[in-house]
Amino acid sequence: MLAQQIVNAISLGSVYALFALGFTLVFGILGVINLSHGGIFMLGAYAALLLISKFFLPFWIAIPVAMIFSGLVGLLIDVLILRRLRQRQASHLMPMIATIGAAILMTSLAQGLFGSEARRFPLEMFNDENLKLGNITIPLLQAGITTLSILLMLLMVWVLKRTRLGQALRAIAESPRAAALLGIPVERLFYLTSFIAAALGGTAGILIGLSFNAISPFMGQPMLHKGIAAIILGGLGDVRGAVLGGLFLGVAEVFAITFLSSEYRDALSFGLLFLMLLWRPQGLFGASATRSA
Amino acid sequence: MRLRPLTALLTLLSALIISMASPAGEIRIGLTEALTGPASQYGTPIHNGFILAQEEINAKGGISGNKIVLIEEDERGKKEEAINVYKKLIFQDKVLMIFGPTLSNSMFAAGPVANAAHVVAFGTSNTASGITDIGPYVFRSSPMEADVVPVTLKAAIKHLNIHKVGIIYGNDDAFTKSGYDVFKQALEDQHIPVVDTETYSKGDVDFKAQLTKLKAADPDVIICPCLSEEGSNILLQARALGIKLSFIGGNGFNSPKLVEIAKTAAEGTIVGSPWFDGNPSVQNQHFIAAYRKKFGTDPNQFSAQGYDALFILAEALKKVKLMGNLEQDRQALRDALPDVQIDGATGKFAFRPAPPHNGKPGGYDANQTPFVYIVKNGKFVLLK
Numbered sequence: 001m002l003a004q005q006i007v008n009a010i011s012l013g014s015v016y017a018l019f020a021l022g023f024t025l026v027f028g029i030l031g032v033i034n035l036s037h038g039g040i041f042m043l044g045a046y047a048a049l050l051l052i053s054k055f056f057l058p059f060w061i062a063i064p065v066a067m068i069f070s071g072l073v074g075l076l077i078d079v080l081i082l083r084r085l086r087q088r089q090a091s092h093l094m095p096m097i098a099t100i101g102a103a104i105l106m107t108s109l110a111q112g113l114f115g116s117e118a119r120r121f122p123l124e125m126f127n128d129e130n131l132k133l134g135n136i137t138i139p140l141l142q143a144g145i146t147t148l149s150i151l152l153m154l155l156m157v158w159v160l161k162r163t164r165l166g167q168a169l170r171a172i173a174e175s176p177r178a179a180a181l182l183g184i185p186v187e188r189l190f191y192l193t194s195f196i197a198a199a200l201g202g203t204a205g206i207l208i209g210l211s212f213n214a215i216s217p218f219m220g221q222p223m224l225h226k227g228i229a230a231i232i233l234g235g236l237g238d239v240r241g242a243v244l245g246g247l248f249l250g251v252a253e254v255f256a257i258t259f260l261s262s263e264y265r266d267a268l269s270f271g272l273l274f275l276m277l278l279w280r281p282q283g284l285f286g287a288s289a290t291r292s293a
Numbered sequence: 294m295r296l297r298p299l300t301a302l303l304t305l306l307s308a309l310i311i312s313m314a315s316p317a318g319e320i321r322i323g324l325t326e327a328l329t330g331p332a333s334q335y336g337t338p339i340h341n342g343f344i345l346a347q348e349e350i351n352a353k354g355g356i357s358g359n360k361i362v363l364i365e366e367d368e369r370g371k372k373e374e375a376i377n378v379y380k381k382l383i384f385q386d387k388v389l390m391i392f393g394p395t396l397s398n399s400m401f402a403a404g405p406v407a408n409a410a411h412v413v414a415f416g417t418s419n420t421a422s423g424i425t426d427i428g429p430y431v432f433r434s435s436p437m438e439a440d441v442v443p444v445t446l447k448a449a450i451k452h453l454n455i456h457k458v459g460i461i462y463g464n465d466d467a468f469t470k471s472g473y474d475v476f477k478q479a480l481e482d483q484h485i486p487v488v489d490t491e492t493y494s495k496g497d498v499d500f501k502a503q504l505t506k507l508k509a510a511d512p513d514v515i516i517c518p519c520l521s522e523e524g525s526n527i528l529l530q531a532r533a534l535g536i537k538l539s540f541i542g543g544n545g546f547n548s549p550k551l552v553e554i555a556k557t558a559a560e561g562t563i564v565g566s567p568w569f570d571g572n573p574s575v576q577n578q579h580f581i582a583a584y585r586k587k588f589g590t591d592p593n594q595f596s597a598q599g600y601d602a603l604f605i606l607a608e609a610l611k612k613v614k615l616m617g618n619l620e621q622d623r624q625a626l627r628d629a630l631p632d633v634q635i636d637g638a639t640g641k642f643a644f645r646p647a648p649p650h651n652g653k654p655g656g657y658d659a660n661q662t663p664f665v666y667i668v669k670n671g672k673f674v675l676l677k
Contacts, residue, residue, distance in 0.1 A: 009502070117522075218496070219498075262506075265494075
């Protein structure tokens with residue numbers, strides 16, 4: 001049973017990790033907690049669902065299109081909301097409140113368009129295959145999600161550390177004004193970041209929609225709570241931290257169920273979060289004084 | 294300036310007209326269900342059932358010539374909204390009585406408002422224990438889980454040879470928690486031990502950790518007083534983990550969605566319900582045909598209960614002489630309701646007074662025998 005629970009923990013954790021990845025990126029570079037990330041996550045799932053079930057696009061076209069669509073939604077939010085607040089040099093609180101508004105708008109919109117029932121992708125598309133190792137069942141789709149979130153994390157780390165783009169982004173994270181003085185097109189890179197983060201968020205939504213019967217207008221909210229917990233655990237704004245924070249949260253939840261009781265699951269995992277904030281307010285990866293992207 | 298007396302007169306007149314807004318020939322009834330939000334999957338069918346019944350009653354001349362007018366509101370499955378809507382219907386729209394809200398949670402919040410104002414609050418989908426403890430103005434036509442569950446369990450035990458069970462339920466929702474309490478009591482009464490109890494929270498989609506633990510505890514059957522959305526996820530993940538056991542559900546499993554989403558994973562699932570679509574009675578077959586024709590979809594238990602509820606009201610109104618005095622009329626209706634008996638789409642229906650609670654009089658519960666189903670080849674069939 002323990003081996004199965006470890007598999008369960010990793011598969012749950014990688015869902016959180018994937019969600020937290022885009023979430024933390026926006027915070028690291030734009031310095032904004034974008035609470036509409038849950039809404040983008042949800043719209044991404046609906047976009048893919050619509051493309052597959054209404055327009056009968058094959059899977060491998062629908063998913064990239066839905067990713068780009070979510071990216072564009074994120075870009076739109078940046079252009080319409082975040083950019084204006086940046087121009088006014090608004091405090092940290094304002095983008096948070098404004099993006100809550102955007103999230104409510106998206107939820108109501110989805111509810112009006114698609115209804116409030118939970119949906120899933122047509123089951124026949126995949127023959128829900130499971131990998132059996134002795135007594136352990138590994139759902140293949142979830143193995144895919146885990147692999148993908150780790151790959152995406154590595155890709156993001158590589159881009160940030162090894163490319164000129166990453167260098168520019170890290171400079172912006174350090175100080176947007178100094179970066180602008182150095183000739184870095186700050187505003188354009190803000191847009192790019194919002195786009196990439198939202199595309200990642202949408203991807204998380206699609207993948208969760210693929211593995212559970214979970215596409216509903218309200219799917220973003222609980223995930224947002226877990227996502228915030230994951231990025232705080234890992235260190236705000238740190239890409240590696242988001243993934244490890246997500247995995248850590250998954251492990252904490254599953255082990256709480258295994259060794260204590262499912263009644264105490266949230267008490268334990270959010271209690272851990274509280275302890276983490278007391279012990280290491282900067283999270284697992286956050287460097288205390290400097291902001292890292 | 295010379296126009297002033299005329300304007301004053303007009304204002305007075307229009308005020309008079311507004312105060313008589315309930316002209317003879319209309320019986321204003323409040324109907325508030327969750328038409329948006331997650332609970333709308335229950336609220337919308339209920340609402341449809343009422344609309345169908347209203348059409349049929351009014352087409353046959355209404356209640357001794359008076360038409361039934363439904364003042365429709367959306368309470369969005371939220372407690373706060375249910376309270377607001379109740380206040381609007383009682384004090385502003387001045388309705389005779391109110392049907393709804395959809396969820397037990399909301400009735401617990403809004404019911405006391407109606408009870409204090411001496412207006413009948415009539416739930417058609419509230420199955421949690423304690424709803425009618427609110428007071429003597431609270432009625433429901435939905436049998437309590439406490440009535441349905443023991444019957445379901447007895448039938449399941451007979452069918453499946455059950456000696457020990459596992460349970461999984463949502464512990465942060467009045468409906469699923471109350472379902473759990475009822476199952477626990479029924480299991481105690483029938484001396485069936487529970488080998489493992491697992492919980493989850495609203496919004497969870499991954500139940501594999503809980504299910505892995507349940508599997509290791511090796512029960513004969515898994516009891517799942519869950520809503521159908523979580524329920525279908527639980528069923529699918531249980532099958533993926535190699536759990537082949539039957540599931541027993543509460544009222545939330547009474548939804549065609551369960552089979553539609555979980556497909557073969559739902560095979561062998563057992564539920565109890567006050568309505569059976571295969572019930573050959575004339576009323577039921579007429580209801581199903583009329584509903585399909587009007588809404589283009591199949592009715593479910595919730596629409597049948599909404600449909601029947603308006604006929605229960607119509608039956609009560611036949612015995613009430615409406616005097617045009619709102620307070621007296623509301624009281625007269627309240628006094629006529631408990632004796633109503635009908636034979637509707639859900640079968641024979643009567644009320645049963647709820648026992649007094651803390652020395653205060655209670656409301657009225659449904660007195661109905663449930664049907665027990667099992668999912669076979671993707672369809673709910675009667676468990677014999």
